[in-house]
Amino acid sequence: MSTDHDVVVTGIGATTPLGGTAPETWQGMLEGRNGIRPLTEEWVERFGLPVHVHAPLAVEPTEVLPRVEARRLDRSQQVALIAAREAWTDAGEPELDPERLGAVVGTGIGGALTLLGQDDVLETDGLRKVAVLTIPMLMPNGPAAAVGLWAKARGGVHAPVSACASGAEALAWAYRLIKSGEVDVVIAGGAEAVTHQLPVAGFAQMRAMTSNADPETACRPFDTHRDGFVLGEGAGMMVLERGEFARARGARIYGRLAGIGMSNDAFHITAPEPDGEGSARAIGKALRTAELTTMDIGHVNAHATSTPVGDVAESKTILRAIGDHPVVTATKSMTGHMLGASGAVEAIATLMAVHDNTVPGVRNLVELDPEIKVDVATETRSVPLTAAVNDSFGFGGHNVALVFTGA
Amino acid sequence: MSNEDTLTGLAEIVEEVAGVSAADVTADKSFTDDLDIDSLSMVEIAVQAEDRFGVKIPDDELANLKTVGDAVAYIESHRA
Numbered sequence: 280m281s282t283d284h285d286v287v288v289t290g291i292g293a294t295t296p297l298g299g300t301a302p303e304t305w306q307g308m309l310e311g312r313n314g315i316r317p318l319t320e321e322w323v324e325r326f327g328l329p330v331h332v333h334a335p336l337a338v339e340p341t342e343v344l345p346r347v348e349a350r351r352l353d354r355s356q357q358v359a360l361i362a363a364r365e366a367w368t369d370a371g372e373p374e375l376d377p378e379r380l381g382a383v384v385g386t387g388i389g390g391a392l393t394l395l396g397q398d399d400v401l402e403t404d405g406l407r408k409v410a411v412l413t414i415p416m417l418m419p420n421g422p423a424a425a426v427g428l429w430a431k432a433r434g435g436v437h438a439p440v441s442a443c444a445s446g447a448e449a450l451a452w453a454y455r456l457i458k459s460g461e462v463d464v465v466i467a468g469g470a471e472a473v474t475h476q477l478p479v480a481g482f483a484q485m486r487a488m489t490s491n492a493d494p495e496t497a498c499r500p501f502d503t504h505r506d507g508f509v510l511g512e513g514a515g516m517m518v519l520e521r522g523e524f525a526r527a528r529g530a531r532i533y534g535r536l537a538g539i540g541m542s543n544d545a546f547h548i549t550a551p552e553p554d555g556e557g558s559a560r561a562i563g564k565a566l567r568t569a570e571l572t573t574m575d576i577g578h579v580n581a582h583a584t585s586t587p588v589g590d591v592a593e594s595k596t597i598l599r600a601i602g603d604h605p606v607v608t609a610t611k612s613m614t615g616h617m618l619g620a621s622g623a624v625e626a627i628a629t630l631m632a633v634h635d636n637t638v639p640g641v642r643n644l645v646e647l648d649p650e651i652k653v654d655v656a657t658e659t660r661s662v663p664l665t666a667a668v669n670d671s672f673g674f675g676g677h678n679v680a681l682v683f684t685g686a
Numbered sequence: 687m688s689n690e691d692t693l694t695g696l697a698e699i700v701e702e703v704a705g706v707s708a709a710d711v712t713a714d715k716s717f718t719d720d721l722d723i724d725s726l727s728m729v730e731i732a733v734q735a736e737d738r739f740g741v742k743i744p745d746d747e748l749a750n751l752k753t754v755g756d757a758v759a760y761i762e763s764h765r766a
Contacts, residue, residue: 347705407733411726 285537286457287686289530290370290518291627292362292468296511296614299338300365304624305631307613308639309659314614315494315509322476330483331492333474334511334615351412352425353390358514358620359422359470360429366466367430370518371530373464381434381465382427383453384516385445387619387673389419391473422470426516434462440619442673443582445469446515447622451539451679453519463524468516468623479510485549487586499643500583500609501590501651508584511615515623517630532686534630537666538569544676551589551672555596561678562600562668569682571666573601576682578638578667579653580629583609584616593670594651606662607653608632612642622671622679629669630683636664692739692758699734700754703727713755721754741765 293300296314297307307314318333340357341349349357363384393416400408415421420438427436435456439448446469453467482488489507491497498509517536525532542564544557551558566573579597583590590609597607610628617624632638640658647655669681697711704723717723723731728751732743735757741764743751751757 345705347703407736411729 284458284460285522285535286454286519287522287525287535288517288533288630289520289525290366291516291533291630292365292369293513293515293624293627294336294338294340294358294361295513295515295617295624296334296337299343301369301627305628308610308628309637311640311642311659312613313495313642314511315497317494320476326476326480328479328483329490330479330488332489332494332497332509334509335474336512353393353416353421354472355386355390355470356416356422356425358472358512359384360425362468362470362514362516363426363430363466366516366518373520373528373530375464377431377433379434379463380430380432381436381453381456381462382423382430382432383437383439383449383456383465383467384423384426385439385441385449385469385619386419386422387440387442387445387471388473388478390417390421391478392475393417395475395477426466430466432466441677442675443616443618444622444671444673444677444679445619446624447626447669447671447679447681448541448677450517450519450536450623450626450681451541454536454539457519457521464518464520466516466518468514469620470514471618471620472512473618474510474512482510489585496643498585498612498615500581500585500612500641501648501655502644503646503648505585505587505590507586508611509615511617513614513617513620513624515620515627517623517626533634534686535684536681537571537684538565538567538682540564540568540680542678544678546676549674551592553592555592555599557676558593558596558670558672558678559600561680562596562670565668565680565682569666569684571682574604575666576601576605576668577662577664578629578632579605579607580625580632580667580669581607581609582670582672584611591648591650594653596670597653601668603653605654605668606638606660607655608638609641610639612644622669625671626669626681626683629667629681633664633667633683633685636661638662689758689762692761693754695738696735696754696757696761699731699738703730703734711754713753713758715754716752717754735761739765
């Protein structure tokens with residue numbers, strides 16, 4: 280790989296069910312902490328929803344943001360901005376021409392809390408009470424726009440929308456923007472916050488969510504007794520830079536986003552292709568762009584949402600595309616499924632695993648599903664790593680694979 | 687309620703909506719030029735003022751309220 284166009288990570292930021300920052304989130308994963316809590320909203324009982332747990336943010340955004348700023352942003356935008364600011368500070372606030380700075384922030388659903396909440400306001404209180412910022416708060420490019428406006432990212436602001444792959448796809452597009460020479464620095468990641476009766480009802484109607492009411496055991500990727508995902512909320516952001524630019528300014532470099540691969544199953548609107556052919560193609564592309572071989576990959580941070588079908592399909596993907604040697608983890612066992620944010624938060628975990636040569640274990644994995652034939656870490660494991668893969672998949676057949684290497 | 691009370695109430699609304707300190711919201715200040723309040727925030731302020739003071743502030747009237755003093759005078763002359 281030419282060194283002048285490598286893509287390096289110089290800053291990370293996150294707000295998740297495990298903590299209000301990226302280091303707290305990573306530490307929580309290493310300790311195997313649980314971000315899942317009882318879902319006690321009155322609408323659970325009112326509608327008889329078969330969902331009793333969720334993974335709420337550890338730190339409320341309104342505790343972090345100035346009051347007036349917070350009230351002008353949807354919750355998905357609030358978390359995006361919090362994580363972006365942390366990542367930017369962590370990167371040492373690079374100085375550059377704003378036209379050389381981009382922002383790419385994905386979300387799966389966008390400002391659903393605003394959309395649904397303001398519809399209630401319209402019905403109950405009439406037109407004059409509808410928030411004047413309803414549209415910018417509900418639009419799915421809202422998190423990207425909030426980050427871009429704050430950072431003055433005049434080189435371009437983009438918002439990939441690919442359901443639960445959105446955060447990872449954002450990082451993939453950031454990689455392409457830097458590789459093409461269009462910009463030098465990109466703030467990229469994903470954000471999601473849709474814990475509300477309608478999205479929960481919709482996912483429940485798909486039979487996608489766990490009905491397990493015990494927060495301690497509800498989310499158990501790869502376990503025989505898994506029965507669906509736990510809805511989480513959060514945001515994850517990275518500052519990605521052209522390697523030469525970062526080195527010239529003496530930036531601290533966590534590692535490289537060495538390669539990316541994207542594909543589509545074109546199989547079913549929600550179900551994964553059962554043999555993992557489409558998602559394996561994404562990993563294959565990522566390895567080729569990284570100029571690495573399967574033997575270089577020592578770890579996979581799996582998408583593994585704890586659904587019966589998805590986890591098995593993904594294990595087949597990993598076997599098919601890489602082999603049985605990588606140590607596999609599923610950090611959703613601790614964070615729940617943050618939808619469009621999950622790919623970005625898990626990218627941070629993948630990067631930090633390589634950086635620290637440590638793979639967090641899957642929480643709650645008691646009885647490995649015999650159909651899962653990959654090496655799943657059940658506790659935090661020290662592993663010498665040169666490269667690792669982060670998988671993300673989204674309804675619509677979207678597959679995204681990211682390859683991270685050390686600095 | 688006096689002009690003074692109306693000004694105090696309006697200043698609280700402006701602080702709530704736009705984050706401008708209530709102490710800076712004085713009669714001579716221009717909403718846009720001095721307090722940096724954009725047109726959408728003005729709509730929010732008007733909606734809250736309607737509730738608080740029991741007045742109607744149609745959009746074409748709102749456009750004429752350039753200063754805090756204009757708004758106080760409008761509210762005082764239109765309240766029920």
